[in-house]
Amino acid sequence: MSVLKFFTRRSSAPAARERLQLLLAHERAVFGRTDLVAVLQDEILAVIAKHVAIDPEKVRVKMDRQDTFATLEVDIEIRSPANGALKMAG
Amino acid sequence: MAEVLVVTSGKGGVGKTTSTAALGAALAQTGQSVCVVDFDVGLRNLDLVMGAERRVVYDLINVVQGDANLNQALIRDKRVDSLSLLPASQTRDKDALTAEGVERVINELKNRFDWIICDSPAGIERGAYFAMRHADLAVIVTNPEVSSVRDSDRIIGLLDSKTEKAERGEVMEKLLLLTRYSPERAERGDMLKVDDVLEILSIGLLGIIPESPEVLKASNLGSPVTLANPISAPARAYLDAARRLRGESVPMTVPSDRKGFLGNLFGRRAA
Numbered sequence: 461m462s463v464l465k466f467f468t469r470r471s472s473a474p475a476a477r478e479r480l481q482l483l484l485a486h487e488r489a490v491f492g493r494t495d496l497v498a499v500l501q502d503e504i505l506a507v508i509a510k511h512v513a514i515d516p517e518k519v520r521v522k523m524d525r526q527d528t529f530a531t532l533e534v535d536i537e538i539r540s541p542a543n544g545a546l547k548m549a550g
Numbered sequence: 551m552a553e554v555l556v557v558t559s560g561k562g563g564v565g566k567t568t569s570t571a572a573l574g575a576a577l578a579q580t581g582q583s584v585c586v587v588d589f590d591v592g593l594r595n596l597d598l599v600m601g602a603e604r605r606v607v608y609d610l611i612n613v614v615q616g617d618a619n620l621n622q623a624l625i626r627d628k629r630v631d632s633l634s635l636l637p638a639s640q641t642r643d644k645d646a647l648t649a650e651g652v653e654r655v656i657n658e659l660k661n662r663f664d665w666i667i668c669d670s671p672a673g674i675e676r677g678a679y680f681a682m683r684h685a686d687l688a689v690i691v692t693n694p695e696v697s698s699v700r701d702s703d704r705i706i707g708l709l710d711s712k713t714e715k716a717e718r719g720e721v722m723e724k725l726l727l728l729t730r731y732s733p734e735r736a737e738r739g740d741m742l743k744v745d746d747v748l749e750i751l752s753i754g755l756l757g758i759i760p761e762s763p764e765v766l767k768a769s770n771l772g773s774p775v776t777l778a779n780p781i782s783a784p785a786r787a788y789l790d791a792a793r794r795l796r797g798e799s800v801p802m803t804v805p806s807d808r809k810g811f812l813g814n815l816f817g818r819r820a821a
Contacts, residue, residue: 471739476696477746484703484750 490530504534512538552660555667555795556685557727558709560701562672564693565729568765568775570669571599572785573689575774576792578633582664585624587636589681590671591647594638600627601772602635611639614651620658629777634663647680656684665795674708682713687795688724689756694731694742702726702751725756727791732761733804757791758804759784783807 501521518537557570574586588596597603602625608618627633659666670681692702709722735741760783768778776785786805
């Protein structure tokens, strides 16, 4: 048995290489080789801040990856208009 | 003109601090003036690897916050006097580093040294961001192992977007330093080869550091491996890498430790 194992031994490096190539292709598509979530957070904030007063600390951007799709969740707390915080710029 | 280099990896334990000390010493051994800076606030270790742990009085955060000047904080190496260390702080919180403070310190260092080598903490948090922020060149320390390669890829993405150089629209030069490499295991197909890692990460190659007991021996003694045992295989690999950093063209080899007659006899069986 052990002799058989010795002769049929498969090397593991090609598996590592393939797994990495697959994974990184996917991760780069999601992250675009930049920190996509951080970029999105900055740009979404900039657009909304043009129209509404927001507290940058109360913004949450989250990206979840499923098998076949990814979801982007943006959670922004806007101060209530009753306090006069909601101001439209345009 | 001073060159700011960041030694980074994403993953911990792959040899950033060892490589910072070895490359810093190797450059200083060629006569360049070098400052190695520990950005791992809260978990400093570059002082220990360099054998200067008992000489730390002031640290990076003291200088960033203006509580000490560079002259007070810099520790000059006792073996190579063109090599200095700016240690990280051990106890204060990570938020003590500020963007303005780090920029001011890096600019002051650039006036004094030929090379500033920033030892990044693991991870992609604040400390890693500050360590890479002002870099002209990045050395990506990677083990031939899947999790290390993946994290290096992530760090490359950050280097291309979060650094001053990237923000100016320039291309950050990124070079692979492959550590703990075993040519025999790669040849047997049980370890990713140099070319595999280069192809996957698509960056240039600075050097290949063979797996060797000399690295641990040197850190036990508190000495960069290029000073502890300059003729050992890892030391020669780091010395070659330092020459490449200086623009010399050095053939890429994986140095091996010279074995005696018995070593050759038994060593060959493994190869």
